[in-house]
Structures are given as structure tokens and as C-alpha cells.
Amino acid sequence: MILRSVEIEHFGKFNAADFEFRRGMNLVTGPNEAGKSTLVEVIPAVLFGTRQVERFKPWGRSGCSASLVFEGDARSVEIRRNLLTDEVKVVERDALYQSVPRFEGKAALNGRSAACREYRLLLEQLLGIADDDLFRATCMFGQRVVEWTGDALGEKLRRLVSGSDETDFADILDALLDEHFELTRENPWGRDKQRDRELEQVRSMLEEQAVNLPATFAIASPDEEPELDERVRDLSAELERDRSEYVKGVCYVEKLRMNLQDPADTEEVGASSQKTETVPGGEASGTESADELSTRLVAEGLPEHPPENLPELLEEASRIRQELAEFQKPHAALAKSEGELKKAPWQKICILTTLLVCVVAAGWVFSFQPLVLSILGGAGLVGGWGWCLWRNLQHRRSLEDLKLERTKLEQVRGSVLTRQSELSERCEALGLPSSAIDLVRLQKVVEQNSELLDQWWSRNKTPEVPPVPVSKCLEDQNQESAASACENPEAATELAELEQRLGDFAAQLKEKELELARLKTRSSGQSAGVVESGEDTPVSDLQQKFNQIQQRVLVLREAVDLLVAGVEDYRQTHLVGLTEEAGRLFRKMTGGRYAQIRLDEDMRPELQIDGHRWHPADRFSRGTLDALYLALRIALSKVRGDGASLPLLLDDPFVHMDRERLSSTLKLLDMAASGGQLILLSHSEDLARRAARERWHVIPLGEGIAGTDNEDGDSHAGQLHLL
Amino acid sequence: MTMFLDSPEAAELAREKSVRGTVVRLALKKASGVDAEQKMLLEAALQELLHCFERQSGESA
Numbered sequence: 001m002i003l004r005s006v007e008i009e010h011f012g013k014f015n016a017a018d019f020e021f022r023r024g025m026n027l028v029t030g031p032n033e034a035g036k037s038t039l040v041e042v043i044p045a046v047l048f049g050t051r052q053v054e055r056f057k058p059w060g061r062s063g064c065s066a067s068l069v070f071e072g073d074a075r076s077v078e079i080r081r082n083l084l085t086d087e088v089k090v091v092e093r094d095a096l097y098q099s100v101p102r103f104e105g106k107a108a109l110n111g112r113s114a115a116c117r118e119y120r121l122l123l124e125q126l127l128g129i130a131d132d133d134l135f136r137a138t139c140m141f142g143q144r145v146v147e148w149t150g151d152a153l154g155e156k157l158r159r160l161v162s163g164s165d166e167t168d169f170a171d172i173l174d175a176l177l178d179e180h181f182e183l184t185r186e187n188p189w190g191r192d193k194q195r196d197r198e199l200e201q202v203r204s205m206l207e208e209q210a211v212n213l214p215a216t217f218a219i220a221s222p223d224e225e226p227e228l229d230e231r232v233r234d235l236s237a238e239l240e241r242d243r244s245e246y247v248k249g250v251c252y253v254e255k256l257r258m259n260l261q262d263p264a265d266t267e268e269v270g271a272s273s274q275k276t277e278t279v280p281g282g283e284a285s286g287t288e289s290a291d292e293l294s295t296r297l298v299a300e301g302l303p304e305h306p307p308e309n310l311p312e313l314l315e316e317a318s319r320i321r322q323e324l325a326e327f328q329k330p331h332a333a334l335a336k337s338e339g340e341l342k343k344a345p346w347q348k349i350c351i352l353t354t355l356l357v358c359v360v361a362a363g364w365v366f367s368f369q370p371l372v373l374s375i376l377g378g379a380g381l382v383g384g385w386g387w388c389l390w391r392n393l394q395h396r397r398s399l400e401d402l403k404l405e406r407t408k409l410e411q412v413r414g415s416v417l418t419r420q421s422e423l424s425e426r427c428e429a430l431g432l433p434s435s436a437i438d439l440v441r442l443q444k445v446v447e448q449n450s451e452l453l454d455q456w457w458s459r460n461k462t463p464e465v466p467p468v469p470v471s472k473c474l475e476d477q478n479q480e481s482a483a484s485a486c487e488n489p490e491a492a493t494e495l496a497e498l499e500q501r502l503g504d505f506a507a508q509l510k511e512k513e514l515e516l517a518r519l520k521t522r523s524s525g526q527s528a529g530v531v532e533s534g535e536d537t538p539v540s541d542l543q544q545k546f547n548q549i550q551q552r553v554l555v556l557r558e559a560v561d562l563l564v565a566g567v568e569d570y571r572q573t574h575l576v577g578l579t580e581e582a583g584r585l586f587r588k589m590t591g592g593r594y595a596q597i598r599l600d601e602d603m604r605p606e607l608q609i610d611g612h613r614w615h616p617a618d619r620f621s622r623g624t625l626d627a628l629y630l631a632l633r634i635a636l637s638k639v640r641g642d643g644a645s646l647p648l649l650l651d652d653p654f655v656h657m658d659r660e661r662l663s664s665t666l667k668l669l670d671m672a673a674s675g676g677q678l679i680l681l682s683h684s685e686d687l688a689r690r691a692a693r694e695r696w697h698v699i700p701l702g703e704g705i706a707g708t709d710n711e712d713g714d715s716h717a718g719q720l721h722l723l
Numbered sequence: 724m725t726m727f728l729d730s731p732e733a734a735e736l737a738r739e740k741s742v743r744g745t746v747v748r749l750a751l752k753k754a755s756g757v758d759a760e761q762k763m764l765l766e767a768a769l770q771e772l773l774h775c776f777e778r779q780s781g782e783s784a
Contacts, residue, residue: 171779172775555768556771558768562765563772
């Protein structure tokens with residue numbers, strides 16, 4: 001958009017003046033004190049407001065207002081501001097000159113009201129800029145140099161080229177990094193803080209739980225699963241072979257014993273031994289049916305050796321679960337009651353007190369029944385404060401009651417948890433799962449297979465330790481063969497040795513069976529992932545939480561990487577665009593002496609000399625600096641305007657430039673203005689002559705020309721297009 | 724499952740000349756050459772960032 005006209009009423013030197021501008025180069029010329037700087041100052045004053053209104057307000061005049069008309073895209077926008085009251089009116093007109101009011105309200109400089117925000121949003125939309133400092137930094141260039149790297153301005157410019165003038169990406173990045181650090185205490189981005197880390201805590205809790213768990217219930221990691229299965233297979237095969245060997249050994253011992261006995265007794269002893277012989281994992285007699293039963297039990301999801309008190313244990317577990325579930329209701333009710341408790345309205349009573357004191361004070365000041373007001377006020381205060389204190393007391397009592405109730409509940413819950421813990425230990429001792437989910441599942445399976453279990457229990461009265469009957473059997477056999485051993489001492493010794501070795505073998509078999517049971521439980525626990533430790537926090541929950549945190553950490557890392565890359569990409573695109581454009585302009589201004597410009601982290605410009613050395617800009621002469629800042633501003637207005645240049649206001653910027661640089665700069669400005677608008681203010685006669693040659697639009701200021709205070713009557717300035 | 728990264732909204736956001744647009748563009752570019760798991764991660768990260776942008780612009784308004 002271009003600035004089409006400026007209308008001023010009682011502002012600085014101007015009583016009533018109207019200036020028109022055109023696309024391309026505009027030159028406002030006039031001697032010192034003609035009002036050039038005032039004309040420049042009125043533009044940001046109308047757009048954003050000013051703190052210097054007293055400076056520009058003329059003595060003895062009632063109003064102080066101005067309006068700007070911007071034109072572009074087949075529409076015009078008029079912004080009118082009362083500079084004393086900051087009342088702003090924005091009207092948009094289309095190509096058919098139909099007016100649409102866009103804003104009307106009070107919009108002071110740096111105001112925070114909703115109207116101010118709405119107005120700034122509109123400015124951003126219309127002109128692409130809504131900030132006084134930024135406007136001055138990008139679109140204005142005057143004798144009084146606005147420092148490029150002032151604290152606030154530097155920050156604003158940095159935000160501008162990093163795309164964070166509307167959204168603070170540093171804040172978002174900080175929030176993401178903080179959350180990542182809170183979870184991991186890891187800092188891949190080079191920052192360090194002393195905070196707790198949730199992931200580490202949960203990991204250590206998991207490790208602790210895993211250590212506390214009996215080996216039977218330790219969870220295998222997913223990596224261990226194939227290895228575990230292989231070990232189970234190997235051990236099962238080994239156990240099968242050992243059982244077969246054991247049966248052979250028992251048979252051999254039996255035969256030996258029979259040889260030592262009378263032939264008449266042989267059949268009887270053999271029969272009796274067959275009745276009582278039990279090998280680990282089954283009976284010598286009827287081994288097939290016992291194995292079948294065991295297989296069926298395992299197939300149904302029951303333990304291989306279910307204890308007789310299994311139903312009682314499961315019922316107890318069910319009762320405990322029910323009791324724990326029943327605690328939820330009173331807990332929830334307590335929490336609700338706590339939430340519903342109302343605190344004493346201290347804020348209200350304070351307001352009431354202030355009001356009453358004011359009323360009483362007013363009564364005394366204005367002598368309007370001060371005594372009555374004082375008594376009534378005092379009574380009101382006493383009543384109010386008394387009521388408030390009473391409410392506070394009630395609140396505290398209720399809180400204490402609730403606390404007491406909660407403590408009682410916790411005590412009862414604690415006893416139930418103790419029972420649960422004891423039950424878990426008993427289950428573990430019997431080789432049963434102890435987690436709530438497994439027990440519920442087991443209970444269902446037990447109910448469905450009650451007949452099968454009855455068969456098992458009727459067959460195995462002492463199922464806990466399978467090899468025990470072997471020892472018992474051997475002891476019985478020892479007693480039976482004691483008499484015959486006396487007749488053949490060598491054979492008796494051999495038999496005793498064999499029996500001893502057989503006993504050791506049975507013990508080894510028992511250990512292997514336990515190991516197998518352990519491995520199987522680990523494997524099933526790994527696949528189910530629901531093993532409990534007997535503590536309040538189930539391992540599965542911890543594992544789940546651990547996984548969730550890990551996932552969150554990955555998401556945060558990805559988000560941080562994306563954001564950093566995005567901001568850097570945007571910054572590079574815009575910053576590189578800015579420095580390239582500024583470098584191109586500056587190179588032309590200086591006749592190719594300085595090839596490149598770059599901006600450091602603090603937006604301080606640096607110049608490259610001799611093609612490789614970089615020097616801070618402040619080491620150069622005033623003329624070079626002026627040219628540099630001018631190039632930067634023209635470039636910034638282009639980058640900021642996304643190609644559509646904003647009006648550029650230059651108030652005598654060439655005072656420090658020599659003739660050669662001035663010439664090349666003016667050529668450049670002429671080129672820059674061809675796509676947009678450039679308003680140049682100068683007292684230079686040379687420049688006025690050049691304007692005449694180049695056919696710039698010229699607006700003369702001075703005595704008897706513009707609508708200054710020196711001119712009463714015609715307020716419209718005559719505009720010379722050619723001098 | 725429909726993903727935001729495959730939606731027209733994402734393509735529209737990617738056209739924005741802002742940091743948000745740049746971030747979405749980068750995410751789309753990354754998502755084109757990764758497996759499904761990594762894509763899910765990118766999707767979650769982008770949603771998180773967009774949520775942050777939205778929250779902050781809501782706060783500043």
C-alpha cells in the first residue's frame with residue numbers, strides 16, 4: 001500500500017494542512033524549521049499514537065488531529081486519530097468509493113485494552129506492521145538515527161526475522177525442554193538443571209520391584225523370551241530322560257531287593273512296591289493316567305500340582321478384592337466432601353469492611369448522621385467478621401472430621417492389604433500366581449474344571465512334593481529287606497548304596513522340576529505382563545507407565561527437533577533474504593567496495609572486507625553507517641512486506657554522504673521506489689534540482705507555501721511538480 | 724487410521740509463510756521417508772507443537 005495523503009489539523013507548525021503523495025519517489029523540500037520532521041512524525045503518531053502530543057500540540061488551539069489515507073489493491077483505507085484523546089476511526093473504501101467502517105474506538109500507544117488489540121490486528125492486516133518501534137526501524141530513516149541494535153528494538157528485529165513476533169517459540173521450546181528434563185534428567189540440548197526425573201524414578205522402582213520379587217515371578221524382558229523358551233524345552237527333555245532313568249533305577253533296586261528276599265515273598269513285595277512307588281511327576285503304578293491328568297490340568301490353565309486348599313485361597317483372594325473395591329466408594333465420598341467444603345469468604349468480608357469504613361468516614365466528613373452510621377457500620381463489621389470466623393471454624397472442624405475418617409479408612413485398608421500380601425506369599429509358596437488378574441482367571445478355570453481337580457486330589461493326597469513318596473517307598477523297602485540283608489551282607493551293602501544314590505537322584509529331579517516350574521511361570525508372566533509384587537503398585541502398571549514416559553520422551557525429542565529446525569529454517573530464509581538484499585543494495589551504494597553484510601546473534605551488522613575478514617559496522621565512518629542502515633531498512637521493509645514494499649520515509653538521510661555515494665544511493669532509492677513508494681524529506685537544493693530532472697513528485701514546505709501557522713487562510717499547500 | 728500428516732489441513736498449513744508452516748513442511752518432508760512407527764512419532768510431535776502454538780496464540784490474544 002502507498003500513502004496517498006496526510007491531513008493535519010493543529011499539529012506542530014501545521015494549523016490545517018493537506019499533503020498528497022504518489023507512487024514512486026516523493027520529495028518534501030523546504031528550509032530548516034519548515035515542518036519536514038513534523039510531517040514525518042505525524043505518520044507514526046496517527047498509526048500508533050504518540051507520547052509527545054504536548055510537544056506538537058499548538059498553544060491556544062482546541063483540537064489536535066490528523067488522518068492518513070493509504071491506497072492499494074483497488075481500495076483505500078483512511079485512518080483518522082484525535083491525538084489528544086487517541087480516538088481512532090478506520091474507514092475502508094472500495095473501488096466504487098463505498099465506505100466500510102473497520103474500526104472506531106480508543107487505541108493509545110502500547111494500550112492493552114481489547115480495542116487496542118483489535119486495532120493493532122487490523123493494522124497488521126492492512127499494513128503488515130502494528131508496532132511503533134518496528135515501523136520506525138523499518139520504514140523511517142532520519143537524521144536522528146534509530147539504533148539498529150537497541151535492546152528492545154534489537155530483540156524485536158530478531159523476533160521479526162525469526163518469525164516469533166507473534167508466537168514466542170523460545171517459550172514453547174523451554175516448555176518442551178523442561179518437560180523432557182523432568183522426565184529424563186537428560187539434556188541432549190546442552191542445558192543442565194537439578195530436577196527430579198520421572199523416567200529414572202519409575203525405572204528404579206521397576207528395578208527395585210524386580211529385585212524384591214521372588215525369582216519365580218520375575219518378569220523376563222522381551223529379549224529374553226526366545227532364550228527362555230529354549231531353556232524350558234531343554235529342561236523338559238532332560239527331565240523326561242532323568243525320570244526314565246529314575247524308573248529304571250527303581251526297577252533295578254526292586255529286582256535286587258527281590259533277589260535278596262525269598263522267592264515266595266518276591267511277588268508280594270514287588271506288588272506292594274508298585275502300589276506305593278511314585279516318581280517325580282507321576283506314579284510308577286498308573287503313571288500314564290497321572291501324566292494324563294497333569295497334562296489336562298496344564299492344558300486347562302491350572303497348575304500342574306494344584307494344592308488341595310486352592311478353592312479356599314481363591315475365595316479368600318476374591319473376598320480381599322471385594323473389600324478393596326468397597327473402599328473406593330467411601331474414598332470418593334470423602335474426596336467429594338472435601339471438595340464441597342466452603343471456605344470462609346475472607347475476600348468478601350474485606351470488601352464489606354472497606355465499604356463500611358468508607359461509608360462511616362463519609363458520614364463523618366459530610367456530617368451526615370455520623371454516630372448512627374458508625375454504630376450501624378460497627379454492628380455490621382462485628383456481625384460480618386463474627387459470621388466469617390464462625391464459618392472458618394466450621395470449615396476447620398469439618399476438615400478434621402474428614403481427616404479422621406480418612407485415617408480410619410486407611411487403617412482398615414492397610415489391614416486388608418496386609419492380608420492380601422500374606423495371601424500372595426502363600427500363593428507364591430505353593431507355586432501359584434499371586435497377581436489379582438491371574439487369581440481371577442484361575443478361579444474361573446477352577447470352577448470350570450472342578451471335576452478334574454477332584455480326580456487329581458483323590459489320586460494325589462500329598463501333591464506338594466512329588467519325590468517324597470519315593471523316599472517313603474525306599475524306607476519301607478529298606479525295612480522289608482532288612483531281614484534278608486542279614487543273610488547276604490554284600491548284596492545288602494550294594495542295595496543300600498544304590499538306594500542312597502537313588503535318593504540323591506530324586507533330590508536332583510525335584511530341583512530340576514522346581515526350576516522348570518519357575519521358568520514356565522516366568523515365561524507366562526512375561527507374555528501376560530500382569531505379575532504383581534504384593535505392593536500397592538503392580539509391576540504391570542509401572543511397566544506401562546515406564547513405556548508411556550518413554551513414548552512421551554520420544555515425542556518431546558521429535559517436537560524439539562522439529563521446532564528448532566523449523567525456526568532455524570525460517571530464520572535462515574528470512575535472515576539470509578534480508579542480508580542478501582541489504583548486501584546487494586549496500587554494494588550498489590558503495591560502488592562495490594563492500595561486498596557482503598551479515599548480522600550477528602544480537603542483530604549487529606558486520607561488513608566483509610577483502611572478501612574474507614568481517615568487521616563490526618560501528619568501526620566504519622558515519623557516511624558508511626548511514627548507507628548501511630539505509631540498505632538494511634529498505635531490505636527489511638521488502639522482506640517484511642513479503643515483496644510488497646511499505647512506504648519508506650527518509651528524513652535528510654544523506655547529510656554524511658559524499659557526492660559519489662549520494663549519487664549512487666539516490667539511483668538505488670529511485671530503483672527501490674519504482675515498485676513502491678519513497679518519501680524523501682530534504683532541505684538540499686541540489687536534491688530539489690535533481691527531483692526536477694528526474695520528475696519526482698515534489699511537495700515544497702516553507703513560508704507562504706504549506707499550511708503552516710505563518711499562513712492564515714488557504715490551508716492547502718501548493719504542490720510543485722517541477723522546480 | 725487417518726493421520727493429520729496425510730490430511731488436507733496439513734497441506735494447507737504447510738503453505739503458510741510462518742514458522743508454523745515451516746514446521747509442518749519439515750514434518751511432511753520427514754514423514755515421506757520413514758516407516759509407520761516413526762511416522763506415528765512425527766504425527767504426535769507435530770500435534771504437540773501445533774497444540775503449543777495454538778495455546779500460546781490463545782494466551783497472547
